[in-house]
Amino acid sequence: MIRRHALQSGGSPAKTIVGWERFDDYPKPAEHEPLGINYVYDFDRKKLRVECPELDLVVVDLPIGKGVAEQISMSDGGDKLAGWPCWIQEPAYPYCPRCGELMQFVFQLTTDGHVPFMFGDQGIAYLFQCSQHPEVVAFEWQCH
Ligand SMILES: [Zn+2]
Structure with a gap:
């Protein structure tokens, strides 16, 4: 079965990041x-x-x-830049399709966090980047 998830037509209103809070x-x-x-x-x-x-x-x-x-x-389960992925299932770092190296975690988005979107069943989405090819990024999500 394939699930399709799409934002409603017109998407959601744009938001601006106005600040960051550092935490361990x-x-x-x-x-x-x-x-x-x-x-x-x-x-x-x-x-x-x-x-x-x-x-x-x-x-x-x-x-x-x-x-x-x-x-x-x-790992913190909220929206964040850097840190560690808050995996819902098993860790699943993607491999860069160009060099085959494990990609690095960059960003995490939670369901209905700062972005009003549900990733599956209360899921969490992850953005990764290749350290050797910064133009190569990967996006994936996991849910319960
Ligand atoms: Zn690469």
Whole structure:
């Protein structure tokens, strides 16, 4: 099935960005493992071990089910420039069609945020750019 999403005829009124608010943003748990954080679950003991070999860091006997990964870091789910994508599903960085490199996250738009548009079922849209080919951008969205 293919879903088509289009703005109503005439689109929505233009808005101007009048300012930015700086804040810290971190990757969602789904990106922790590729970034070097490993979670080792001991379901019999209901304990969790978190390891980051690059930092020679090991934390043991954390309680399972207490949102440890979410407490380590989360991504903001609002409209934003830069930071980390707030993936609704699994991380899905696109590859540049020219050089094959993973593209970099640039911008995020949420359903009915500053842009009055619904990306699927309360979805979030992401804009990416190739670091080697700045004229190459990709747009994708995920929803629940
Ligand atoms: Zn490229």
